[in-house]
Amino acid sequence: MSRISVYTKFFLIVFANGLLFFTLPDPLVLAITLYFCSFQFVDGRIERGWHWVCITAVFAVGTYLAYLTPDNLIGHYVLFFFVGLGKLLPVVVVGAYISGTTKVSELICTLRRLHVPQWIVIPLSVLFRFFPTIRNDYRQIRMAMKFRGIATTTGDMFRHPVRTMEFIYVPLLNNATNVATDLASASLTRGLTDPGPKTSLIQVRFTLLDASMCLMGLILMGGALYVVM
């Protein structure tokens, strides 16, 4: 379970996306990106943390060097690559952190706590629950296809795209319909539609660690605002 609460992660999303609207001096952007990377370390994902620090460093050096590139097509390509993608880097760092550390149950628990209506929470939890089923179904469908000598190789799949689409879609969608029926009865039995408050094994709290990380973020944000003004 993540040591940082989902609330702080919401704050990170707002921060990283707000950053897109402004052009800030490179050192400040670098500091903010490293701040985003630091969350990986706080959560004990040391290797991932270094991984993202390295990428940040490559982009920082790349952007610096790209200014020295010659004025031809390749130079422009390199400049666009580093500057353009580098602009999106903070958002990607935050996204990677959040999708890597947030458990579905944490997210659902937080959304329930924020009184998000049932008609969002129920489809959302079903959605996540359904991904493994799709993967499993797909594997079995492919096996069944190969067994009957249809599209035995990946190349064959691309040679007859319409046929492939139909052969994969129809069983997949058919099964989805069946699963929906099963899942509905199962979850109704377990009281999914009960309007009362839900209990949860997972506790989501805004801790001291959250507060200190947010404070650090606010300081950087303040610095950025000061520069913009």
Place this chain on the structure above:
Amino acid sequence: MNSLKAKDLINIGIYSALYFVCMALATFLTGFVTGLILPGFSSLFVPGIVALVAGPVYMLLTDRVPRFGAITIMGLLMGLFFLVSGHFALSFIPYVACGFLADVLQTIVGKARSNGLRYLSYLIFAFGSTGPVMPLWFMKNAYVASLTRKGKSQAYIDGVFAHISGPTLIVCVSVTIVGALLGAWTGTMIVNRHFARTPAEA
């Protein structure tokens, strides 16, 4: 939204998952092909390819949950995904807006019957996935800033982008329209052929 029962909500979740897989697949494929040539520009073709691939899922959803809210919620869930996954967060907005519009057309105006309106609603929904194109605008701004810093004049910069902005938008829109219409057509075909609705299914 209150007319949706628990079973409808579960159905919506399942079809959203399938739609999501289609989207991931389309993004991966286009990213793989065009991403190497022009980084970031692959998102121009993504909406069209998504629309092409996800037709059957959408058509089946409108068939199985013919009530107001289904498409809106699906759009909302896709938007939520963009919000938390390292895409530009405002990509959220087109999906929700397009989902709502498509929903109104499909269930209120068309009463979930008319085939033409179903095509049209799918076309509108397809434009929801144009959200990830928006970062290109930010990338462009960053690029312009870097060119200015490199000491280029404004005229030079305008010259660089004169050929890019207009046509790319047209390409993006027309690819999306063609993809959506083809997707709607194949989708309707598959659904009619294999999922003819059995009566009295509540």
